[in-house]
Amino acid sequence: EAQPYRNISLGSSLSSLDNSASWISPSGEFSFGFSRIGDNLYVGVRYEKIPEKTLVWAANRDRPAPPGSTVELTNNGLLVINDANGKPFFSIGGSSGGSAITQAAMLDTGNLVLQSSPGSEFKWQSFDSPTDTILPTQTLSVDYKLYAPMSPTILSTGRDYIVMQSDGNFVSYSDISEPTYASNTDGTKGRLVFDESGKISIFQWEKNTTVEITPASRIPKPSKDFYFRGTIDNDGIFRLYNYPKGRSNSWSKSWNVIWETQDSSCEMPGICGQNGYCVGKNKGFDCLCPSGFSYADANNKVLGCNQDVPIIDCGQYNPDDYGLETIDNVNFAGGDYAVKSNIDEAGCRDWFLADCYCTLAVYSDSNCYKKRMPLRSGKVAGGSKAFVKVSLDNSSPLEGGGPSNITSNGRSNWSRFGVVKVVLFVISVTIFILIIIESIILICHRRRNVHRQEKLVGSMQPEIKLMRFSYKELEKATRNFKEKLGSGSFGTVYRGMMVFTYGQKPIAVKQLDKLMENGDKEFRTEVSVIGRTHHKNLVQLLGFCDEGSHRLLVYEYMEQGSLSSFLLGSIRPEWNTRVQIAFGIARGLMYLHEECSTQIIHCDIKPENILLDGNLIPKISDFGLAKLLRHDQTKTNTDIRGTRGYVAPEWFRKMAVTVKVDVYSYGVMLLEIICCRKTVEINMMNEPSGILVDWAYDCFVGQQLETLVEHDEDAKNDMKKVRKMVMVALWCIQEDPSLRPTMKKVTQMLEGAVDVAIPPNPSS
Incomplete structure (x- = not known):
């Protein structure tokens, strides 16, 4: 012994x-x-x-x-x-x-x-x-943290942590810096105290007062008969445990939870990673994958699920080839790209199945929600139903679930043998009629194409092939402008479906509502310029409408939404993905500035105007529209306290606006991509980190760049690249436009083709 x-x-x-x-x-x-x-x-x-x-x-x-x-x-x-x-x-x-x-x-x-x-x-x-646990007599001073382990058997530093903040609050955060618990003791500095009796409190030394965190009624007595520990577990919940030293009539001979910051593991945001959903299990939790998904790591389910099924070819999509698998009492928080209210379950199923680009939808309280991939924060939610699209030829049961509940368009499937007999009978009876109908459709289709080709803008180059749509066509495609995707300084964007010669395709229709009066010529000129652009990192313009007072632009549809929602979602995007997004945006801007036949200054670069396709390739939107705004819409409100936002200083000084205004905006956005946060945090305005551009320079000068990516282990393991990208951003946001690099040089610096010099203070 x-x-x-x-x-x-x-x-x-x-x-x-x-x-x-x-x-x-x-x-x-x-x-x-x-x-x-x-x-x-x-x-x-x-x-x-x-x-x-x-x-x-x-x-x-x-x-x-x-x-x-x-x-x-x-x-x-x-x-x-x-x-x-x-x-x-x-x-x-x-x-x-x-x-x-x-x-x-x-x-x-x-x-x-x-x-x-x-x-x-x-x-x-x-x-x-400290790692994940504090013991009686131990204290947590300001900024001391406890980090959750990755799993009960893998103790490496996990995604969640709890910290004694400088404002006096004891706060837990998820991996995306979203607060999940707060002691609400802010107002004066203090330290966390875990005393020998098992109580946890905050001692506020400036007031010489103690605020109890754990209710005294929860602490067993006499405390000398118990062991205690306070631990943040792998689900991100901080718990106070006791263990009886001897026999006890009230407590089991094990670690017993006597207080916790959250009641349920599944309430923690993103606990099961991307595409996974959380279910309670034996006082703990388990992570499951929907049908068509499998664990990223079966030994560590909290890392989420990967989609197994191939991307559907929407040119060949037929809703009748797919069924829906239902996951009862499950919902995924956020990520809705379309919502339809006052609809029954059958209507929700039909609406979902008709959308080739949607993989999962949720029906709850007479509302139907189409979800953007990847899915986030899935959990059990009574009354909700999640529908997963599965091929009728290759359906698979839920991972870890019971028998499949697959339906086609909301109705039970016929046996395949019965379907074949009916189809053969129908074909044998109607084949002659189908041939006639097909011939008629082909003739009409050719005439329509000829008619549409005649409606191409005459002043445009033939290779552009922008289509001029009638207002009625776009009204029908958007179902009377029903699904609003967003709005901005140029107008409102709606989702629609349009039938082209190569099949049905989702579109985004931008309804411009702030154009110059009598701007018909300017509209066609700018549309012509936009139509001649073609780059991997630009949203493609498909066509337009200039009928009467209506001015609309038709773009390709971007499945993953805006960069803003991507960066600030419930799960922090991977570092390497963010790096590639930053590089792609730089290449797109370089094309607009230097490689277009007509130079285009965007004038409104920000995360909301960067869209992501299904492969997370960034595409710049709203380029070429600045000249179309009414003059009163181009004035920028300078009465913004404490921040310059994305707007370059020369806008306020009546200086000539050049491509360098886009460079400035890109620099601000690059810092947002690095840090996964907004350029201005209103609730942090009194703190050094409130304004991102100022904080980033302070961290750079103070050699504290790790603070910018404090909760991002992948970025912290790649500090050489973090430093280079921050330096590039600081060059971009120089107040003197002549000091800012061109987007070509920005691209070269990011890709390592040229060295990055030490940037001066942007405000000097």
């Missing part, structure tokens, strides 16, 4: 091959040593007298030790993990003040400390480097 240690001398070591090896506190309640959890080997502090020896602090949570490792307090006073060959693998701690370390100690509080002499101050302590 391992012996208690009061002082651990230099040269002492523990081997992972010896299961009994540990450094134990004087009371025997805590120990330090190796713990195997799942397939991983960790070194840390644990409750020694509990049968499962619960690990409460893992020194190497992000770097599990290799088999055969040892942990050693070296003669130099460093606590290190060595691999099986004796080579240093991971450094746990040492003196930061230059004083020599002579010993270590495992204290009865669960605190592992390094000292220069017995009874002296701690030169290093585990309490100063």
